[in-house]
Amino acid sequence: MYALYRAVAMVKASREKVVNILSDSRSSLELLSNPRTGHPLAHAIRESTRNANAEGKEIRFYWLRAHVGTKGNERADELAKIAAQKADADYDYEKIPLSWVKSKIREETILKWQTRYDSSQTGAITKTFFPDAKKAYATIRKLKPTPVQTQIFTGHTGIAEYLHRFKLLQSPSCECDADKIESVWHIILECPRYEVARYDLEHKIETKLENQKMHEIMENPEKRVEFLSFAEKAFREATSRHRSMNRKRNEETPPTAPTSAPTQNPKRIPKTKLQHCARRQRKECYVAQKQQESLGYEQGSGTVHGRKHGKARNRLWKPMGKSSVSLSPGLANLINGSTSKTILKGKPLIR
Numbered sequence: 361m362y363a364l365y366r367a368v369a370m371v372k373a374s375r376e377k378v379v380n381i382l383s384d385s386r387s388s389l390e391l392l393s394n395p396r397t398g399h400p401l402a403h404a405i406r407e408s409t410r411n412a413n414a415e416g417k418e419i420r421f422y423w424l425r426a427h428v429g430t431k432g433n434e435r436a437d438e439l440a441k442i443a444a445q446k447a448d449a450d451y452d453y454e455k456i457p458l459s460w461v462k463s464k465i466r467e468e469t470i471l472k473w474q475t476r477y478d479s480s481q482t483g484a485i486t487k488t489f490f491p492d493a494k495k496a497y498a499t500i501r502k503l504k505p506t507p508v509q510t511q512i513f514t515g516h517t518g519i520a521e522y523l524h525r526f527k528l529l530q531s532p533s534c535e536c537d538a539d540k541i542e543s544v545w546h547i548i549l550e551c552p553r554y555e556v557a558r559y560d561l562e563h564k565i566e567t568k569l570e571n572q573k574m575h576e577i578m579e580n581p582e583k584r585v586e587f588l589s590f591a592e593k594a595f596r597e598a599t600s601r602h603r604s605m606n607r608k609r610n611e612e613t614p615p616t617a618p619t620s621a622p623t624q625n626p627k628r629i630p631k632t633k634l635q636h637c638a639r640r641q642r643k644e645c646y647v648a649q650k651q652q653e654s655l656g657y658e659q660g661s662g663t664v665h666g667r668k669h670g671k672a673r674n675r676l677w678k679p680m681g682k683s684s685v686s687l688s689p690g691l692a693n694l695i696n697g698s699t700s701k702t703i704l705k706g707k708p709l710i711r
């Protein structure tokens with residue numbers, strides 16, 4: 361591309377009216393003819409061509425096959441080689457495309473990832489499916505794994521071995537045989553419960569299921585689809601067995617008795633009921649409540665506190681423990697609104 365740029369620049373200094381430029385770089389010529397390209401050199405070449413046209417000059421671009429003995433082309437190759445071998449040569453053009461920088465960064469990142477992946481002691485199951493980080497990156501980007509697939513690739517799934525490891529299940533054994541551990545590989549490679557489905561799969565993908573073949577299967581789009589369909593079905597079945605067992609166990613276990621008896625003291629109103637109040641109002645309310653309690657009243661069924669910032673409203677109080685509280689005759693008369701005056705009025709003491 362830079363060679364084309366220099367060639368066009370030479371036309372400006374030339375007296376020739378028509379100039380033919382021959383290049384063996386098809387990609388550069390295609391880039392030049394693409395009106396949507398963002399390449400700065402392509403834009404510069406176009407501008408120079410327009411200027412040349414304005415001066416009455418014509419520039420034509422041609423593609424020629426490389427390494428077929430065209431004299432000028434061979435000479436250009438020779439000069440390019442000599443220039444490349446000069447270690448101290450100054451660069452005429454040192455800009456590099458952003459896409460190239462991005463791909464280099466990605467390459468470096470994947471290389472570091474691979475090193476860390478290889479040296480880590482964990483992830484044995486994931487490594488069997490994806491031993492190569494670069495290939496894994498390409499596969500996972502296309503695949504967009506489902507939650508069940510992720511569980512299979514990592515081994516973090518509700519099968520007996522995993523549940524047992526976290527003390528969520530008494531035994532890691534498989535349903536098929538008490539001596540067999542229900543692991544990821546047992547389900548995929550050998551459990552007789554999935555034998556028919558496994559046989560069908562092996563027939564379809566023409567590959568025997570083995571640990572060593574897993575990465576090959578994952579890298580092949582057709583085989584991968586078939587394998588994942590089999591694996592997802594098998595794992596859903598295996599994990600649902602434990603889920604249903606767990607549900608059954610919970611149903612059989614009688615509900616546990618409450619650890620402490622409910623409070624018998626009706627005077628006790630938890631402070632939490634008052635938490636929606638503003639601080640000052642809460643204090644007032646609490647004090648008021650205590651005063652009422654000390655007088656032998658408790659909170660009634662009405663709303664004690666308004667929803668809005670603890671505005672005390674609609675306070676309903678009723679005598680506490682009506683049946684158990686014995687009131688003195690004087691106090692009873694006061695509550696009923698009777699006074700010695702009304703008593704005297706209504707009922708003459710002496711007839």
Ligand SMILES: [Zn+2]
Nearest residue numbers: 534536551552
């Ligand atoms: Zn089994």
